[in-house]
Amino acid sequence: MRHPAAQYIIAAAEGKGWQGVNYGEAKVALVLDQLGYAATDVQTQFRLGRWRLDFAFPAWRVAIESDGWVHTSKGARERDKLRDAELSGWGWQIIRLDIDEELEPAVIEEQIFQAKANNAADAAAFWGAIIIEDRARRNGVAT
DSSP states (O other): OHHHHHHHHHHHHHTTTTOOOOOHHHHHHHHHHHTTTTTSSSSEEETTTEEEEEEEEEGGTTEEEEEEEGGGHHHHHHHHHHHHHHHTTOOOOOEEEEETOOOOHHHHHHHHHHEEEEEEHHHHHHHHHHHHHHHHHHHHOOO
């Protein structure tokens, strides 16, 4: 049986369209909602390889993980570190939120903005190099 406060938070998130969320994810979902993200703007329980992401912006390769007390054990911390390294290697930015702490919308908004900006800059640099190489190849210039 869940605590009544947890049930309330989950129900509030579900009432705004966030489905399949636990207590911690519901807290994050309500902050995302407050920031103007609808449940349809963000993928929940997003599968990526062998991992499942709590929240994902796939087009931006940004993930948000809602970490509670279960992430404090040594094994969980090691698994999270491995997971973050693997996902980062795939070009994903990972935002970890401790749901046992106060979630500050302005801070989370800035983290999302920075993660999106970092991936946009990486994509621009990558595609810029491809375009320059393509132009040089088409003009007969060795690169």
